[in-house]
Amino acid sequence: MTAISPHASVSAPASEARTSGRVFNFGAGPSTLPDDVLKQIQQDVWNYRGSGIGILELSHRGKEYDKLIAEIDDDLRAIGNIPRNYKILFMTGGATSQNYIVPANLLPPGGTADHIVTGYWAENTLADARQYASCSNTKATIHVAATSADKNHSYIPADADIKYSASQGRGGPTYVHITSNNTIYGTQWHRLPKIPEGAFLVSDACSDFFWKPIDVTKFGVIYGGAQKNMGTTGCSFIVIRDDILERANKDIPRMLQYGVFSREESRPNTPPTFAIYTVGLMAKWIKAQGGLAALEKLNREKAGLVYAALDANTGFYTPHVRKEDRSFMNITFACKGVGAKEGGGGMEMDARFLADAGKAGLAVLKGHRAMGHGGGMRASLYNAMPLAGAQALAEFIGDFAKKNG
């Protein structure tokens, strides 16, 4: 490894990312970051705010870091309208580790959690919660209140189809768990479920938190990894209401207790400082875009362009999701197959789509294997995807259908 010269391409504007050596990255996470954020990181890695020390090397007990985490907390509250009676925690292990950390902290002995299962990660959450219940002392029950598995997770269940545990003659749930956006199948909750009185809502918002303004007070807990809408890998966020935090279990390992992370400002030991700092950069970037209201408008415009291109070519493409449940973050579709059989024309056309898109600088569009039929395509349009990326993709979708239809 040798020293590098300062890269010449750094000054390209975000809307022309492709002229700067960078492609449009439609990956589902880790996902693309704004050019301005990357440039700030390049500077701070060398020397953070004139300290003479880079951000990667900065003590988590020093005054610069004290200031940094106070700013991040303020900025997240400001842009997300997060009330003072909610705490924002940063942990590690991703949203997947919350699969057991949530019940470990929040389920009382013999308690019940109701899960609404709307996709791949929701299935994992369910399985991990059940595994936790079986290997711990909690004697907890994990109940499936509804699932969209019957139609390959292509829709969000209606309230009428949700059967909470209380309605089945058992004790009501402590909480109801939803996955607000289903990254792999491409559905998204555009309403919240009606939940039993006394229960609170826990939302895995890994792939759509901070995509638009939301009413945080409708939730007891919101959690996710930062690497989609809000930064990079290595830290997970937990937004949790004070009264739930106060009741959280203390009879679990110290490093898993929400209460410990709250009291110790998410640094009971060396935290993932760089990942947390990157969340802070994203918060400042969102502020600079005009906040979440402006971002929602942009995100709707981006997804609108891509869905419109698919809907204009329904003879060629099959979108996976029922229209009213479509995600604004992850758009899933496939080319229609000749006979639509496994390994048939659709999959070959999908492969051609992905290859041609790659050549056009539209990258990481392959869908997830769990979708079946090879996975098809998935375009993730998180906060940091510029409008130009969505425009380029929409145009490509139309052109490809014309050329191959």
Next chain:
Amino acid sequence: MTAISPHASVSAPASEARTSGRVFNFGAGPSTLPDDVLKQIQQDVWNYRGSGIGILELSHRGKEYDKLIAEIDDDLRAIGNIPRNYKILFMTGGATSQNYIVPANLLPPGGTADHIVTGYWAENTLADARQYASCSNTKATIHVAATSADKNHSYIPADADIKYSASQGRGGPTYVHITSNNTIYGTQWHRLPKIPEGAFLVSDACSDFFWKPIDVTKFGVIYGGAQKNMGTTGCSFIVIRDDILERANKDIPRMLQYGVFSREESRPNTPPTFAIYTVGLMAKWIKAQGGLAALEKLNREKAGLVYAALDANTGFYTPHVRKEDRSFMNITFACKGVGAKEGGGGMEMDARFLADAGKAGLAVLKGHRAMGHGGGMRASLYNAMPLAGAQALAEFIGDFAKKNG
């Protein structure tokens, strides 16, 4: 936040870090990184190996990342002489989370772990292991085989002073836990303890792994955070022998199982990709320095300079640690006090030392409060601290004593 211009100072050679806007950072972790590593990061954040995607945005399921983690595994094995019957895992939560993850994975029901307690983090490890034993189903016993607490952790216990559980009429331990380097007090194991037959050695090597060549086969498990000798915050490494891995507990949450991390190449979910990548850069940097043998020579020279400066001024400074147990990573000392009482002359002189050192570009030298007497000073000389930093500090130590003695 506005776009920045490429930093002008990047091309300064490592040995002149202070002329580049950077200080010598003696922090105990997160610690200083080599200039070349930082420059590589600046490049890769924008565009990783010509992929058009930055390292922070790179999919953990893509071919670039496949290649990256294979390279890291190869490089770590090569420089560390890690045999094929050991696996290298990356997890999150730091070494502190291993305090419960180690017994959760490795202690059979009713099993015993023997701890040799040689410092602040070793005390924490003991407390967390006991807390885990009390809040889990394991009915495990955590036994203190020896402690250096009687002399404020200023020495490493002799074999004759270690009383294993087997010798007290109980079942022998499954493993013996040591902390190979004590970051806060500044002691280091320069031999390994003789352990009972049938037991294996578990070493928290958070602050001295990869400081020199070691015989990995003497250990069952070696673990630590990467942010001292091997990178930045956000990932912990676990080097574990295959037979121990195979016996590891499966009746704990999936995301805590060593077996899962081994089978799934440390990516059962989105891993801390950037932190792991930085470990890889450190491995390549160590290779470029001539490997661990060359690094040991350099590390001995660096620590030798600083200890020599202290020993030349014994009328002015008190090193904390018994000479034969001195750490090559963390050097702890204080100015002699007038009467040596709490709040006395020593502490005032320490404060002056720290202030003057800071002005001279020698940063983050404050010792830990747990040391007592205000904490005194601690100079951390991890792998990435250049010789010039140790030279500058040694010179300052002499000059300061002359000026204030």
